[in-house]
Amino acid sequence: MKGSTVYGVSVGASLALLSGPLSPPWxxxxxxxxxxxxxxxxxxxxxxxxxxxxxxxxxVSGAVTSGMIALLAIQGHRFPFVxxxxxLPLGVGIGATLLCMLIESRLNRGKWTAWREHVRESSALDIxxxxxxxxxxxxxxxxx
Numbered sequence: 001m002k003g004s005t006v007y008g009v010s011v012g013a014s015l016a017l018l019s020g021p022l023s024p025p026w027x028x029x030x031x032x033x034x035x036x037x038x039x040x041x042x043x044x045x046x047x048x049x050x051x052x053x054x055x056x057x058x059x060v061s062g063a064v065t066s067g068m069i070a071l072l073a074i075q076g077h078r079f080p081f082v083x084x085x086x087x088l089p090l091g092v093g094i095g096a097t098l099l100c101m102l103i104e105s106r107l108n109r110g111k112w113t114a115w116r117e118h119v120r121e122s123s124a125l126d127i128x129x130x131x132x133x134x135x136x137x138x139x140x141x142x143x144x
Contacts, residue, residue: 003132006124019078028078032070039063042130049133050115052108058100065093111136 018027043059046052069079072086082090105112114136122132 028073054104
């Protein structure tokens with residue numbers, strides 16, 4: 001199996017175990033907190049190595065949104081069953097995360113393709129340890 005597939009399945013399984021209805025009370029706090037931390041670190045590393053502004057913004061948005069969900073979990077709310085007052089901020093965060101990646105894939109096609117090819121060769125451990133970002137600084141990528 002490819003590293004990204006193994007990583008995705010592992011993330012899904014850990015989400016089900018730590019944030020599902022049968023998880024311990026501290027499970028969602030840990031899962032969403034670790035997600036926020038990993039996305040925050042990934043945003044810094046991806047910016048330094050790839051220089052893709054919308055991909056970086058997507059990771060920052062994902063980190064902030066995950067952090068909000070972790071805070072809600074501390075208060076005893078399990079995602080997606082959160083107070084209505086949080087629907088808009090979480091919706092905006094999730095939407096911004098997805099929209100920024102879509103924009104990046106269209107704006108910097110050359111870098112996006114190079115990143116996608118690099119990730120295909122990355123293991124699940126590479127992705128977990130945030131080693132799946134190639135050095136694309138100075139390679140252009142404005143649609144090439």
